[in-house]
Amino acid sequence: MALPFLPGNSFNPNLGKEKFHKEHHFDFKNEVPMNTGDDKKYKPNHSTIPRGTGHMAPAWVAFDKQVLQFHCYYKEAVVERSSENFRVHVCRLYFYLEDDTIQIVANSTNNSGIPQGTIVKRSRISRPPPNDYTFFTVEDFNVGNEVEIYGKVFKLCDCDQFTRNFIRKLGVRIGDPCEIPDDPYSKHRQQETEAMQPLRPYERIDKLGQYLEHSSHVLRFYLLWDDTSNLFGDMREFILHYFLADDEVEIKEVIPENAGRDALPMFLNKCKLPKLVGGLPLPGQEAARTVLNVFGPMGKGGRYILDSLKTGALKQEYYTDADLSVGSIMNVWGRKMLICDCDEFTKQYYKTKYGTEFKKITVDRPRFPVPEREVPPYNGFGSYEDSLGNCDSLLPKPPRRDFMKFMExxxxxxxxxxxxxxxxxxxxSKIDKDRRFVVSCFLADDTISVFEPLRHNSGIEPGKFMERARQEKPGQDKFSSKTPDFYTAIDLAVGQKITLQDFPFYLVDADEYTYNYMEKHSSQWPQSNIxxxxxxxxxxxxxxxxxxxxAAFKAKDAKGTGSLSFELFRDTVSAQTGGMLTEAEIITMARYYGSKASFGIPTDILRAAVQESLRKANFEQFEDLRKALKLRDSERTGKLHAADVRKSCLAMHIRIPVDLLSHFISRLADxxxxxxxxxxxxxxxxxDYPVPISCNIPSVLRFDAEWLGASQDEVVKFVNYETILGDLFRG
Known part of the structure; x- marks a missing residue:
């Protein structure tokens, strides 16, 4: 008799208990985190695998991608059919060593109507009762064992070689393999299938087998149709696809650009191509199957008899793969097409099956001249490229510049x-003869500008004579459809005659940068290559x-120094060569073999010019300038760099031209x-220290070569003709 649930009649479950902490349910087993509660009915265990030597790694690392495979089967009772009592299902059992999971996959059987594939997903599976609180481990699997999983008993018949080696290393003896019994019903169905006769025994070609073997195999040939014999006919190219699965053909035309033909999807749709083309067949002659007699009710339950001999059928020959070869002519519904080439797959197919190798056939096709596009003439608005852009597109875009040349x-x-x-x-004109100009050519875009410097008492206003733009060469029609030729930097050199907008110019000289640039790029200017x-x-x-x-040069050398002035040298060379050497070539020799002139403005004149500028500006703060210079002299040496002296003068706002000040300071520097x-x-x-100068200071500065920006090494004064003759007649 049970005691009533009253005070004094129940027992305290904490009596004798010493630890009152919360139960620990999670821990690591075999290096894998899992639930390890104190429930006695739930005791998960893992495979016990002997430890090897070396570094210990967790199971999911040591046994990664290592799987044991067993061949097994299980029997399924069949009670709803009298023709079979049981079925045998052949399976493959996979045991994953990293986490003791199991997966079972059933082998596929054609037309079985039974769900196949994975019948047990990968998971840990518990043992059958009464040990359902434990899981299967590697110790439970061996050849010959029977394993009960989810109510089905699997018989392990065999395993692969890796599984045999692994179980043998565990110290377990491998069982003898056994045969998988045959399924009675599957064997009966196989016997019935073999005894079945086809519906059309007169068909000798296995079309289904041909389709399955060549379902994705297509032969490709390149055809050429010569239709020049017809009015407005020409040479037309085609691509033929021969489908090996059903011996059908399709032809597609290759339409070139601007051919004037409609781009049809197919020239010939996929069909069997007959070799001979006759008249239209009578109805029923092309039927695949001929019905001889029909008896019984119409529709369901009716019967018919087929003509197995195909009496009266039209015998038609169609193209097959044996009839196609490079160089042969095909009859495509009355059109004679030449097979010129095929692709690599087709060549390999014929070489393997027929032992034939194909070579490409080249046909000389008539080439018709392509008419040139007629561009309307230039209308005078904008540049030539802008006008041409209106002819290229309905929405004209700005002309593209040579950006790489511009950046360089x-x-x-x-x-x-x-x-x-x-x-x-x-x-x-006597007035225009004395005019001088500066012609500048910009290498970034080959544009040219002309500037006229100031000439006193000339009556001509100086400034820009010609805008910077590309200049056309003379003798060209401006309003024509052809883009004219423009002057480039290569066309300019000393001694050249150029015509810019109907103004004839003669290039008499160039600056030092131009000479150096042309000598550096002498491949473009041969006259600068010594x-x-x-x-x-x-x-x-x-x-x-x-x-x-x-002797000719020495006759001009009165002093016998071996050198001539530039003017005498130029006249002598021109006389000896009969004017065959250009002015630029003579200057190149003079620059290479000449000695530079020694010139410069006297220091007294520069000093007088500086004092005159200060006197006109009424500058007398020389003491403040001394303090400013002394402030920059931190070491108190009484000397400063020329740049520091120039900065101090500019800071005092001394009204002296910057170029004059810099030139005067450079004269005083060491x-x-x-x-x-x-x-x-x-x-x-x-x-306190005035300099009395009586000459006209601005006129002296204006005509000095050094003051105009040239250096002392730029003006050639004498040319050594003996060195030239020595190099010329060397060897």
Whole structure:
């Protein structure tokens, strides 16, 4: 009899208990985190695998991608059919060593109507009762064992080689493999299938087998149809696809651009292609199956008899793969097409099946001249490229510039990439003969501008003579459909005659940057290549000896120094060569073999010019300038760098032209650029140390070559003709 649930009749479950903490349900087993509660009915265990030597790794690392495979079967009782009592299901059992999971996959059987594939998904499976609180481990699997999983008993008949080696390493003896019994019903169905006769025994070709074997195999041939015999006919190209699965053919035309033909999807749809084309067949002649007699009710329950001999059927021959070869002619519904080539798959197919190798056939096709596009003439608005853009598109775009050339030849620091030439007009007008111009060619876009400098008392206003733009060469029709030729930098050189907008110019000189640039890029300007100039000079002199040439130059050398002034050298070379050498080539020799002129403005004149500028500005703060210079002299040496002296003068707002100030300071500086600023203050002090100069200072500065921006090494004064003759007649 049970005691009533009253105080004093129940027992305290905590009596004798010493630990009152919460139960621990999670821990690591076999290096895998899992639930390890204190429930005695739930005791998960893992496979016990002996430890090897070396570093210990968790199971999911040591046994990654290692699976045991067993061949097994199970029997299923069949009670709803009298023709079979049981069925045998052949399966494959996979045991994953990393986490002791199991997966069972059933082998597929054709037309079985039974769900196949994975019948047990990968998971840990518990043992059958009464041990259902434990899971299957590797110790439960061996060849010959029977394993009960979810009510089905699986017989392990065999395993693969990896499984045999792994179980043998565990120290377990492998059982003997056994045969899987045959399924009675499957064996009975196989016997019935083999005994069945086809419905059409007269068909000798297995069309289904042909389709399954060549379902995705297509032969490709390239055809050519010569239709030039017809009116407006031409040579037309086609691509033929032969489908090996059903021996059908489709043809597609290759339509070139601007052919004027409609782009049809197919020239010939997929069908069997007959070899001979006759008249239209009578109804029923092309039927695949001929019905001889029909008896019984119409529709359901009716019967019919087929003509197995195909009596009266039309016998038609169709193209097969054996009839196609490169070089043969096909009859495509009355059109004779030549097979010229095929693809690599087709060549390999014929080489494997028929032992035939194909080579491409080249057919000479008539080439018709492509008419040139007629562009309307230039209308005078905008540039030629802008007008041409209106003909290329309904929505004209701005003309594209040569951006790479622009980035390479644009002004970059001191590299201006601009060639400047001094020019004069070739005219009979006495006024225009004395005019001088500066022709600038910009290498970034080959544009040319013309500037006229100031000339006193000329009556002509200086400034821009011609806008910067591309200049056309003379003798071209401006309003034509052809883009004219423009002057480029290669067309410009000293001694050249150019015509810019109907103004004839003669290039008489160039600046030092232009000469250096042309000599650096002598491949574009051959007249600046000293080797080519000497080679040309030697060819012009012909059979003249060195003594004859030397006598001609020595006759002009009155002092016998071996050098001539540039003017005499130019006249002598022109006389000896008969004017065959251009002005630029003579200048190239003079620059290479000449000695530079020594010139410069006297220091007294520069000092007088500086004092005159200060006197006109009424500058007398020389003491403040001394303090400013002394403030920069931290070491109290009495000397400063020329740049520091110039900065101090600019900070005092001295009204002296910057170029004049810089030039005067450079005269007082030594080789290291150091200036005695006390001497500088004494030189510019117009109040205490004036310099009496009676000449016209601006006129002296205006016509001095050094003052105009040239250096002392730029003006050639004498040319050594003996060195030239020595290099010319060397060897």
């Amino acid at each position: 030849k644009d002004r970059n620091g001191l590299e201006c990439n601009t060639l400047r030439f001094a020019a004069c007009l070739l005219t009979k 080797d080519m100039v000497l080679y040309k000079l030697k060819g012009v002199l012909g059979e003249k000896s060195k003594e004859e040439a030397h 080789s290291a650029g150091i200036v005695d600023y006390m001497q500088f203050l004494q030189e510019i002090n117009w109040r």
